[in-house]
Amino acid sequence: MLSEQELHNRAMEVVGKQLEEDGYEFLTVNSELKKDPQFVCLKEKKLHFVIVRAVGYPNNPVEYDGVFMEKIRSHAEKFEAHAYYAGVGLAHADDYELPLSLDAPCAINYQGLQEITLHG
Numbered sequence: 001m002l003s004e005q006e007l008h009n010r011a012m013e014v015v016g017k018q019l020e021e022d023g024y025e026f027l028t029v030n031s032e033l034k035k036d037p038q039f040v041c042l043k044e045k046k047l048h049f050v051i052v053r054a055v056g057y058p059n060n061p062v063e064y065d066g067v068f069m070e071k072i073r074s075h076a077e078k079f080e081a082h083a084y085y086a087g088v089g090l091a092h093a094d095d096y097e098l099p100l101s102l103d104a105p106c107a108i109n110y111q112g113l114q115e116i117t118l119h120g
Contacts, residue, residue: 001101002099007056007090008054010054010088010106011055012052014108015052015113018112022043024041026039037049037076038052046081047079049072049075049076049079049081049082049084050085050113051084053088059089061087062087063087064085064087069116073116076116082115084113084116085113087111088109088110089107089109090108091109092107
């Protein structure tokens with residue numbers, strides 16, 4: 001069974017690959033759990049903070065903690081940066097109810113970056 005850190009690393013790989021393909025330049029990458037943001041990137045001379053979360057089935061990877069993300073958005077604003085949430089759903093590809101292991105096929109549900117905007 002994969003640890004929380006191993007699941008997080010898988011999610012980081014998915015998001016990192018997408019960021020790279022989309023032309024983001026990595027300034028810092030932090031794969032340590034609960035150290036946010038995971039990616040600080042530049043694209044078109046603008047700073048971007050990306051929060052990555054591995055989300056196990058049956059939870060919805062698109063849903064996030066609005067209060068926490070508001071703190072991240074506010075922090076990013078101080079640096080004139082855009083803030084994004086990247087939730088990556090991970091499940092055993094053969095049976096979503098089974099735990100994931102290193103050699104198990106993995107189903108990935110990733111909808112892309114979600115910009116964290118001020119709600120209200």
